[in-house]
Amino acid sequence: MQLAAQSRGVFEVPGEDNPEPELHSYDEWSAWSDSTRISEQEDWVDAFNLPAPQAAPPVDRWQRIQRWRWNELREKLAYRYFCWRQDTWSDLQLVLVVNLTVITLFGWIKSSVVDVLDTTLVHTGPKPFWLSIYEVMKVVFGQDLADESAGVAQQVFSVSVAIGGLAAFALVLALIEQVVLQVLDDNVKRGSRVFESNHVLILGWCDSQRDLEVVQKVVSQLCHAYEAEDGRVIVVMTQRAKLELEALFRRILPAPQRFGSQLVFRQGSPLVPADLRKVAAASAAATVIVSDSSRSPVEADAEAIRAAVLLDEIMQAVPEQSTARIVVEVKTVNALSVLQYSCSARTMALHTGELNARRLSRMVKHPVVAAVTYIVWNFSMRPQVYLQRLRGFAGRRYSELQAYLPNATVYGLVQPAQRRCTVLPPADTVLTDDDEVVLTRAVTLPASEAQPLAVPVPIDLGNWDPATFRSTCFLDAAISPSSSLGAVVGAATSTEDPDVTPEDRALQAAAFGSFNGSEWGARPGGRPALAARVGAEGGQAAYMFVAPLQELSMDDACGPEAVLICGFPGEAFMGDLLRELDHGPAALPAGSSLTLFHANAPEGMLERVRARSMLRRLELRHVSGNPLEADEMTSRLDVTQYTTAIVLCDQSWVDPDLDDTNGIQGLDERRDVLRLESLILLVQLHLRKALQDAGYPDINIIAEKVAAEGQTRFEDRYRLPIGISVNMTSYSGKLLTAALYNPRLIMVYAQMGDACELSVQAAAALCSEDEELSYWQLMARAASVGRVLYGYYQVPDRSHKPIDFIINPEGMEVRSRKRRWNDGRTQLILLEPKQSTLPRPAGPSTDAVRGLERAAMVPWGPAKTPA
Structure with missing residues (x-):
């Protein structure tokens, strides 16, 4: 009110000139107050004396569309170039090509247009094209100064023009440099907008080396996972510098090791919506959020949850992205329920800490888990766990499947209709069209080439009675459990090469066989009573040079x-x-x-x-x-x-x-x-x-x-x-990759160690000493006693030789070749059901994979293929 009064040159206050009216009731006071308020508002507006807004001139809608399309085309061209560009050498190649193109173009114009139109030239015949190029280069690289015979004025004028031209050229160069630096900063240092769809997106903070190694592992695993599909576009956005990541991955993952996959790096934060839009998060087929290890578990989960909510909201705005999935790495149990509450079914939480803890607990009693899980949950190794639908097998029994698949090992079923994943299901389970078979096959084998045979392989069990199945001792039956290890060494090497070391003899004698505690005396703690001490012949505990009990x-x-x-x-x-x-x-x-x-x-x-x-x-x-x-x-x-x-x-x-x-x-x-x-x-x-x-x-x-x-x-x-080395950072990256590739794979992982477990058995458990059998026959014998033959390994005859694990031998020729398995060195890796289950604690579940049916099966039904 005061400002309005001042604009009229009067500062009005209630007084003699402006007396307040006498008000005798609340209604009168209310009416006077309203009129005063309206007057004040009118005075306030009049004080600014703003002209009435004029209608904006109409803008041609077609012009707006064309302008937008040209801008988007320019951004796409820049994006494609900077995806191709790797370093300054790429820029040099571009500048060289552009210069040669310009010089060639002007040479053609001079010889075909300028010289033809110039009537002052004496045409003595066709001029070589090279001379036109040469004249253009003279103009580009030289200065056309006056001759020595010209006057001083002409010379001064020529020099002045040359100096002025050089100054102007230098100024233009400076301005061009600024533009080029800005373009490089926008597209090279930070990265421009990503123009991709159906790509794989990796989001993280990477403030710690652990996070960086998880991102490295996920990228490497994805390159191997999609090798059979000629690669995918993988976009990585972290808070680390884009150029730093590009240089790092050029060193650790060069182009030949990417197997056709294209890597795109951007710098940004997963918590900023603009940065998420910059990497085309709304059109990504699968996204993984790597937890921040530089913060406490609760803070890291808070960041991951917020990023997941932002992503989920962005994707919900795009209806065609209904099959996209988001995998979030969390560190606390509470984050599982929070993500389930706050995000849609496309979001899946993966508690990698608990999954690593489960793997460790399995290794305590079943140490072979370390080697097998390293192989089959690793896309960089040849055998890998897959889920595959077998068309035309509806109505068949589960026990019939293996004979149709010479390149795979079958050991489970995922049944979406019943929302259930079962490892080692009953042999008489009947398949439906929607069921997915859990199997191990080669990473490089496309699903189209991993189809079953038209006719099953005939398998003869031979002279075999399933009732004779037994777990044999890892030492020869003739050796007494009370024998010392030194005696074992001597007994086993009496006819061996005298040059063989005691450690090699112990290795040949003890091997790597299975162990049944009921056949051995055990010292306190449950381990076999081998030898309380080792004599001088063994030096260091000789059993350390054999396979230790793990x-x-x-x-x-x-x-x-x-x-x-x-x-x-x-x-x-x-x-x-x-x-x-x-x-x-x-x-x-x-x-x-x-x-x-x-x-x-x-x-x-x-x-x-x-x-x-x-x-x-x-x-x-x-x-x-x-x-x-x-x-x-x-x-x-x-x-x-x-x-x-x-x-x-x-x-x-x-x-x-x-x-x-x-x-x-x-x-x-x-x-x-x-x-x-x-x-x-x-x-x-x-x-x-x-x-x-x-x-x-x-x-x-x-x-x-x-x-x-x-x-x-x-x-x-x-x-x-041998010791078990467990890289939990690397294994977390492998689990995140498996969840990205197909979330239902985590359901298979959850069954391992719960309903079934891996074990090592001597070959004598399935065949006699003199039998020659094929791998097909061994698989059939294992199936007859409710086991799956997962693979085998052989004990090396020297302590310095590596152990070679063979998982899922492939091909009809390999599986049909007969050999003597019970040779004292071959050990079989079996997947067998657990004999008993332990009671679970009451109350809310804290299992990282329990209840994953909602996150792993609803968004990707039987008719939808994982990315």
Whole structure:
């Protein structure tokens, strides 16, 4: 009101000139107030004295469309070029081609147009085209200055014009440089808009080296997964510089190793909608969100959930993207239910920490799981798990399928109609058209070429009675369980080459066979009573040069397990691991014990971990000490009392202040990861040396591996002394890739270790010593006793030779060739049903894969093919 009055040159206040009226009722006061308010608003508008807005001139709609199309075409051309461009050499090639094109074009114009139209020239005949090019180059690269005989004025004028021209040319060059730098900055450094559809999108933060290695693994696995389909477009957006990622992947994944896939990198944040639109998130066929390891688990899940909600909303606005899927890596159990509540059915949460913990728990009793899961859940290896529909097999029984598939191993069914995934289903299960067969086949074999035969392969079981199936001992039956290992070495090598070392003799004698605890005396802890000590002939515990007991298949008959866990990786993962060991699908036998050995334990840590893992069956104790100090390990622990030792990366090595709320800075760079790798190896060596000093055979040692490069013989799963090396970062990337490729594969993974498990059996379990059988016959014999022959391996005859695992032998010729399997060195890998199931805890489920039917089967029904 005051501003309006001032604009009229008067500052009005109530007074003698502007008396307030006498108001005798509320209605009168209300009417006066309304009129005053209207007057004030009119005065306020008049104070600005704005002219009335004029109608905008009509814009031709066709012009707008044409302008938009030209802009989009220009952006698409720039996108295609910068996808092709790799470095400055690419720019040089483009400039060279453009210059040659321009010079050639002007040479043609001069010879065909200018010279023809110029009547002052004397035409003596056709002029060579090269002379026209040469004249153009003279004008481009030279200065047409006056001759020496010209006057001073002409010379000064020529020089002045040349200087002015050079100055103008330099200015133009500077301006062009600015434009070029801006274009390079927009398209090379940050990256322009992505023009793709039906591509695979990887989103992450990559503030830590762990996240970067997960992204590397996912990209590498996707390139192998789509090799049979000539590759896919893979778009990666992280907060790391685009040029940095391009240079990194050119080094670690050169073009020949991408198998036709095209990699596109962009810098941006998964939490910014504009950045999501820049990478065409709405048109992506599949998207994975990699969790942020530089933050605490709760903060990382909060970021992942927000990114998932943004993606889900963007995709819901595009109806044709109804089959697109979003895979979100989470670190806490609570995030599973939150994502299910906040996102549509296209979003699938994957708790990689719990899945890694389940794999570790399976290795304690079934160590062969380490080698097999590394092979079949790895697209870079030849055999891989697939789901495939077999058309025309409706009405057939499950037991008939294997004879039609000479290039695959069948071991399960996914039945969408019943919303069920079953590994090792009953043999008389009848198939429908919508059922998908769970099988292992070659990655490079397209689904179109993996079709069943028209006629099944006839298989003769031979002289075989399923009732004779047995689990044979891993030592020869003639050797007494009470024999020392030194005696075994001597007995086994009496007729061998005298040049063979004692370690090689022990290897030939002991081999890698299966083990049934009922056939052996066992020392406390459930392991076989081989030898209390090894004499001087064996030097270091000779059994360490054989396969340690982690390669054997242990069952509950062996008694309780005593597990030592060195290092504390954090409450979240430790809670997941203890829960799996206590009451998960691969839980330890009742009465087993767990010992946590680490220093710098936060106050109340053990109580929180116990509450998080809901321990009910295992005995848990904590021994304070530094695993990096050998003296503390040997003085506070009796390593000979443990059957399994697990070495994990301690939280204090990564985050010295033990406070993840302020960020985790110990994994930022590659050198940090290599430092942690050295610390883990040191703890493993302390354990091995302590066992050697005590004269005991090697125990089952499972060590975490945090670096993607560099491997010693203590971490190599194919060299002796064998230890299990578990790279959980790499395995998380493989699980994320499997979920991207086909989400129902995770349902298959969930069944492994729950309803069935892998075991190692000597070949004598399925054939006699003198029999010559084909692989087909071995598979049929295994099926007759409810098992699946998954593969085999042979014990090397020298300790320095690698172990060669053969999973899913392919082809009619290979499977039909007869050979002597029961040769003392061949061990069979069988997939067999579990004999018993453990009771599950009451209350809400904490299983990462339980309830995945909603996320894995609804969006992609039987009629829809995964991307």
